[in-house]
Amino acid sequence: LTDTFTLANNVKIPVLGFGTWQTPDGDVAYQATLDALKAGYRHIDTAAIYGNEESVGRAIADSGIPREDLFITTKLWNTDHGYAETQAALKLSLKKLGLDYVDLYLIHWPNPIDFRNEWQQRNADSWRAMEEAYQNGLTRAIGVSNFQIHHLEELFKTATIKPMVNQLFLNPSDTDDEVVAFNKAHGILNEAYSPLGTGAIFDLPEVKAVANRLNKTVAQVVLRWSLDKGFLPLPKSTHAERIIENGQLFDFELSAKDTATIDNLRGKFGFHKDADQVEF
Ligand code: A2P
Numbered sequence: 001l002t003d004t005f006t007l008a009n010n011v012k013i014p015v016l017g018f019g020t021w022q023t024p025d026g027d028v029a030y031q032a033t034l035d036a037l038k039a040g041y042r043h044i045d046t047a048a049i050y051g052n053e054e055s056v057g058r059a060i061a062d063s064g065i066p067r068e069d070l071f072i073t074t075k076l077w078n079t080d081h082g083y084a085e086t087q088a089a090l091k092l093s094l095k096k097l098g099l100d101y102v103d104l105y106l107i108h109w110p111n112p113i114d115f116r117n118e119w120q121q122r123n124a125d126s127w128r129a130m131e132e133a134y135q136n137g138l139t140r141a142i143g144v145s146n147f148q149i150h151h152l153e154e155l156f157k158t159a160t161i162k163p164m165v166n167q168l169f170l171n172p173s174d175t176d177d178e179v180v181a182f183n184k185a186h187g188i189l190n191e192a193y194s195p196l197g198t199g200a201i202f203d204l205p206e207v208k209a210v211a212n213r214l215n216k217t218v219a220q221v222v223l224r225w226s227l228d229k230g231f232l233p234l235p236k237s238t239h240a241e242r243i244i245e246n247g248q249l250f251d252f253e254l255s256a257k258d259t260a261t262i263d264n265l266r267g268k269f270g271f272h273k274d275a276d277q278v279e280f
Contacts, residue, residue, distance in 0.1 A: 001040040001247050005232060007164040008187040011103070011141050014071050015227060016247060017043035019193060019236035025052040028238055033059035035240040039247050045167075045193075045234045047075035047108055048093050057097035072097065073104040075145060076130075078112030081122035086129035090138060105130055105139040106167055110151035123151070124158040131161050141165065145193075149182050167191035170231050171201065172222060172265035184230070195226045195233035200269035207265070210258045217245055224249050225262045 004012035018036040023029045029052035033044060037059065046056045053074060060070065074097065080089035090105060107126055111119040130142045143165030144155070156162065166183045168176055170192035180190050201207060201222050211221045219235065223246060226233040235246045254262070 002042060003250070005189055007141050007189060008162065009141060009164055011164070013104070013141075013165075013189070013232065014041075014043035015232055016041065016223070016249065017045045017071070017073070017191070017232060017234040018243070019234035020044065020046045020050055020052055020056060021193065021236055022198075023050065023052055023236060023238055025055050027055075029055035030059045031240075032238045032243065034063060035243050036247075037063040037065055039240075039244045041243075041247060042069055043071040043073075045073045045191075046097075047106075048077040048080070048089060049075070049108065053093055053096035054098075057099065061098055067099070071103040072099065073106065074102050075106040075108040076126060078109055079114060081107075081112060081115055081119075081126050083125040083129045086126040087133070090129075090133055094138065101137055102139045104141045104143060104165060105133065106142070106165065107144045107147075109145065110147045119151075120154050123155055127155060127159055131159070134161065143167070143188070145191075148179055152182065152186070152188075162186060163188055165189045165191055167193055167234075169194055170226070170229075171195050171197040172207075172225065172262045173197055173200070173267060173269045175229070175266060180231075190231050192226050192231040192233045195223055195231070195235050197269050204265060204268060206261055210254075210261055214252055214254075214258070216252055219246050220249055220252075221254065221258070222262065224252065224254055225259065228254060228259065 003015045005015055006012055018041045023032055033056045046053055074093045076089050115122045133139050134142050141164045143163040145167035147166050166188050183190050202218055207218045211218045223233050237243050
């Protein structure tokens, strides 16, 4: 769990992160984050909209793990797009997390409904604030989430620093090949949220067969597949035993045949992406 990818700016990022989307604030988020840190995770992914930054921050503090050993990501919510808004939003996230800096700050969505006709300018303005935050040491890296190619190309017109990460809905059913390839070509790391398809993966007999044969679990097989694709998976769980299980990915390998079986699951549980969000 301490293996790392290296971002374009040479910052190291642990190859597996702990996802906290849909993890309720309060005791649940606190305990789950603490369980993840105890299990050896050093990379925690949260967001302002998840509403759990305070609990996540409390768990980080109580874990006693040195700050420099941790990699913490949070995200700018849709209603905060803009230059001054982004500065204020990051400040508030840091306060809630109880941190002086985060390791990665992401624009959560490219085109919020409130800013449908001005997303280009809003992203450019947010990005300028993020570049400054990066230069001022409030975040060690900056990136985006849910950006399609046209959103990235638009951002590149004004950016002086390219995003280091694009966090996407990536799992065997949805591999978003074109965006993934575009990211790779631009030195942008592909992070995978909902790598277990928000749980849909567990219903597929094809993965169960591979898992049974390898004496691993469905979650482990699918997370291994995600790593093999070069993605950085961010599995979410609120159960300690599953959190531990999801971190045990480094003592087995998938054969070419197993990989092909999982590759063939493309489209199996429908597409999560709200076309209205991403195609605009
Ligand atoms: P729970 O949080 O109750 O453990 P994703 O990361 O793709 O969003 O998937 C998260 C979903 O998968 C959650 O419903 C989570 O439930 C469940 N989950 C996570 N890890 C495992 C696991 N190892 N075994 C079974 N279910 C899991």
